[in-house]
Amino acid sequence: MACEDYWNAAHGRSYTLCGRIRDKYIELGGPGSFLGAPTSGEILNPDGVGKRASFERNSSIYWHPDTDAHQIGGRIGDKWADFGLEAGPLGYPITDELTNPDGYGKRQAFQADSSIYYSEATDAHQIGGDIGKRWGELRWEASYLGYPTTDELSTPNGQGRLNHFEMGSIYWSGTAGAHDLTAELVTLWGALGWEEGELGFPTRNAVRGPDYDPTLRAQAVNPFPQQARFERGYLTINQGGEAFAQVADRDTPPSYRSEIGE
Template structure:
């Protein structure tokens, strides 16, 4: 078959298209560093970090496009730099990069980095913000890097992040099939949870958040173990002023009697912070409810009066001690 000759105009157009494609393949203002092309905002960030003599070392790739087509990145000896038009260019390295990789890189639930790695106020821990949450790491307290996000992150932030009552995250988020809730552990013997649908128990009848701590996890407290666990439940439809405190006494705690009420109450709060909606009036009512449970918890067939846990509701009124200790009217310790 006779081939048709390409017209001069078409040949010029084809040559121009090839040149255009060639220009697009190389980043604007790209430099050759260690034999690799680094350009644009990624090059600017790379130079801010000291270039090839800095923390990242030499590039090990040219600029690449992420699978979703939204971002660009270069890999380096000791990390990567990722860029999008909305997040800017940010490096990711070390334990945080390793965990981010495990979670699916930018395609995972965290998305792209929106900050560089930052040093926490304790001057030891690190954190890095991503579109879908923040990754935290500490050399001795966190047991690796872990992301905190969503409702669990919201509760954690209310208590001053890693500097507060919970400390650093020590686990990823897991699903508790018994309670039907997500939970995450923290370094000060507490767990924060989010129950999206509710389990029809006390403060989690509907969607709720909260936290719990187990005294027995702390070896220093086991010798005087009267309250094994305290759990705070905060209904999301009433979270501003309503909560439930649930405590699980040990056998020793159940037999403590009147004399040990203050000691047991103090131990109930050893491993959990008080709810942010606590007031003096609510605290007084909760303490009387607790004392009532201590006084009237006695064995019965199949368990104990009042149930396995002592449940204290913040909406109960602050009644007199005389009424709170009246076995005829308050044997269940849940007065109106």
């Protein structure tokens, strides 16, 4: 196993890096890279298998035989630490920190079918599983939902999971699966008590009119037409901006126009 010593002037000493951690450090540019000089040698992780080394500029390189060596740091690294690092539910990173196609945000994937996404406007948040899959079907951060604004959360009744996004939400339940809702539909659903209300969980993805554009909400006189189906009914916002809840066994759907800001 090849090893190499790297000098840290601030510490007045050298640190030794070996194997795949050394290789990753060299691949990323070594001491002249965004990582800076090492601030530790290789350290054995508490699992007794993986290893890590830390660097000047709020970054580390983590290695495990199942994942290879990957850099992690910044706000994504902070969020990973919130989840318990490699001992937590996300496991080890399986990619370095990557720049998203928009050139703006960052992401990093982990062993346990989860990723952490970051943007300056939303900070860093975890997403994965069926919720992450549905977001991917919508084209991730390029979708109408934008970036996640929360980690994956449990619903208050403990029967579902959710992530909120810049322009809507995705809810999951064991019986209905994962389905996306626009911000307007989420607001309307919330006025009826969310999943604990008369409608229950969403069972189909939001249907949006062909001209739906969430970036134009502030300029729009009326919300764009949209609809969602739930376990026990529907929510509809029509072309004129009228919002209706159609609950099973209810003949006359009530109007909730006030709940969408009109």
